[in-house]
Amino acid sequence: MRIRIVDAFTDQPFSGNPAGVLLLDSFPDDTWLQRVAAEVNLSETAFAHPLPAGGEADWALRWFTPTTEVDMCGHATLATAHVLHSTGAVSDPVRFAARCGILGAAPEPDGTITMDFPTSSLTPVPVPDGLEKALGAEILAVHDTAAHVGDLVVELRDEAAVRGLTPDFAALKSHSSRGVIATAAAEHPDRGHDFVSRGFFPAVGIDEDPVTGSAHTALAPYWSARFGRDDLVGLQGGARTGIVRTRLRGERTLLNGHAVTVIDGDLHA
Numbered sequence: 592m593r594i595r596i597v598d599a600f601t602d603q604p605f606s607g608n609p610a611g612v613l614l615l616d617s618f619p620d621d622t623w624l625q626r627v628a629a630e631v632n633l634s635e636t637a638f639a640h641p642l643p644a645g646g647e648a649d650w651a652l653r654w655f656t657p658t659t660e661v662d663m664c665g666h667a668t669l670a671t672a673h674v675l676h677s678t679g680a681v682s683d684p685v686r687f688a689a690r691c692g693i694l695g696a697a698p699e700p701d702g703t704i705t706m707d708f709p710t711s712s713l714t715p716v717p718v719p720d721g722l723e724k725a726l727g728a729e730i731l732a733v734h735d736t737a738a739h740v741g742d743l744v745v746e747l748r749d750e751a752a753v754r755g756l757t758p759d760f761a762a763l764k765s766h767s768s769r770g771v772i773a774t775a776a777a778e779h780p781d782r783g784h785d786f787v788s789r790g791f792f793p794a795v796g797i798d799e800d801p802v803t804g805s806a807h808t809a810l811a812p813y814w815s816a817r818f819g820r821d822d823l824v825g826l827q828g829g830a831r832t833g834i835v836r837t838r839l840r841g842e843r844t845l846l847n848g849h850a851v852t853v854i855d856g857d858l859h860a
Contacts, residue, residue: 592613592615592857592858592859592860593613593614593855593856593857593858594611594612594613594631594854594856594857594858595611595612595613595670595674595852595854595855595856596609596610596611596612596631596633596852596853596854597609597610597612597669597670597673597674597850597851597852597853598670598850598851598853599665599666599667599669599670599673599802599804599833599848599850600666600669600802600804600827600833600834600835600848600849600850601802601832601833601834601848601849601850601851602702602849602851603851604851604853605831605853606831606832606833607666607801607802607831607832607833607848607849607850607851608634608666608800608801608802608803608828608831608833609633609634609801609853610633610634610635610636610637610664610666610667610669610670610671611627611628611631611633611635611636611637611667612636612637612639612667612670612671612674613627613636613637613638613639613858614639614640614671614674614675614680615638615639615640616640616641617640618638618640618651618653621660623860624638624653624655624660625655625659625660626860627655627858627860628655628656628657629657629658630860631657632657633657634656634666634792634797634800634801635654635655635656635661635664635666635667636654636655636667637652637653637654637664637667637668637670637671638652638653638654638655639651639652639653639671639675639687642688646688647686647688647693648686648687648688648693649681649685649686649687650671650675650685650686650687650688651687651688651689652668652671652687652688652689652694653689653690654667654668654689656792656795656796656797657796657797658795658796659795659796660690661690661769661795662689662690662691662740662741663689663690663691663708663740663805663808664804664805665706665708665803665804665805665806665807665808665835665846666800666802666803666804666833668687668689668694668696668706668804669696669704669706669804669846669848669850670850671687671696672685672696672698672704672706672850673704673850673851673852674852676698676704677852684696684697684698685697691708691709692709694706694707694708695707699847702849703836703847703848703849704847704848704849704850705845705846705847706804706845706846706847707843707844707845708804708805708808708843708844708845708846709808709842709843709844710808710811710812710839710840710841710842710843710844711736711737711740711808711809711812711844712736712737713734713735713736713744713809713812713813714734714735714736715732715733715734716733716734716735716743717733718730718733719733719743719766721762721766722743722745722763722766722771724759724762725758725759725762725763725766726745726756726758726763726771726773727756727757727758727759728747728748728752728755728756728773729747729748729752730745730746730747731746731747731748732745732746733745733746734809734813736809740769740805740806740808740809741767741768741769741770742767742769742770742771742772742790742806742809743766743767743770743771743772744772744774744806744809744810744813745771745772745773745774746774746775746813747773747774747775748775749775749776749778750775750776750777750778750787751778752773752775753773753774753775753787753788753789754787754789754829756773756789756829758771758791760791760793760798761793763791763793764793764794765794767794768794769792769794769795770790770791770792770794770795770797770800770803770806771790771791771792772788772789772790772791772803772806772809772810773788773789773790773791774786774787774788774789774810774813774814775787775788776814776817777826783824783826783834784824784825784826784834785814785818785820785823785824785825786810786814786823786825786826787825787826787827788803788806788810788825788826788827789827789828789829790803790806790827799829801827801828801829801830801831801832801833802827802828802831802832802833802835803827804835804846804848806827807825807827807835807837807844807846808844808846810825810837811823811825811837811838811839811844811846812839812844815837815839821838821839821840822836822837822838822839823836823837824836824837825837833848834848834849835847835848836848
């Protein structure tokens with residue numbers, strides 16, 4: 592069985608966010624899917640299979656962390672679309688049926704892929720007790736996101752504060768059903784990005800996710816309201832970084848980025 596490791600939201604190997612991708616004829620039982628994801632041991636492994644022609648979607652898509660299935664994942668969707676297009680399995684825009692609804696992915700002339708995701712809602716909430724201590728930084732504002740994402744978006748004072756975070760992951764685990772996204776405006780927007788972020792997901796078995804596409808369905812409306820622009824560029828990551836271009840379209844958010852296959856091999860299981 593063919594398995595690929597794809598670095599998403601980057602055009603360079605060993606950067607961005609790696610995801611496992613398996614194209615199947617159908618979904619085996621959930622136990623097998625989870626065991627494969629645990630073996631791959633990346634933030635997400637994507638499993639996809641083709642659907643009958645004429646429906647609302649072309650492929651079924653699921654994502655698993657090493658410990659659990661998740662409702663929404665951007666970078667592994669980008670990785671899956673990249674595999675489908677780079678191998679010639681599809682040549683046109685593809686529609687995925689996933690837990691969070693129908694997601695689109697369209698290849699662009701510049702080699703990037705643009706994905707169509709639901710925009711996450713943002714509800715301002717008080718700073719939870721203990722969150723500043725768990726993050727190790729002063730918090731300016733906290734917003735809760737909608738179902739399927741389940742993150743807290745936490746604004747810090749500046750880019751340096753985001754880059755310098757060394758969270759207490761055990762303490763952070765109790766503060767969100769999925770993750771905590773720390774973000775700030777870019778210190779030097781002339782360097783090609785408008786805002787920065789880092790994503791921490793100990794509640795689903797991932798201390799830090801290098802580049803979280805799904806988080807940008809909340810970061811896009813958050814920073815678009817601040818900057819008064821619908822088209823923005825986000826830089827995410829700590830040791831590994833990647834670029835997510837966002838375009839806010841009301842109830843939908845377009846996420847654009849590169850991807851590159853770094854491993855292509857066989858799974859013997």
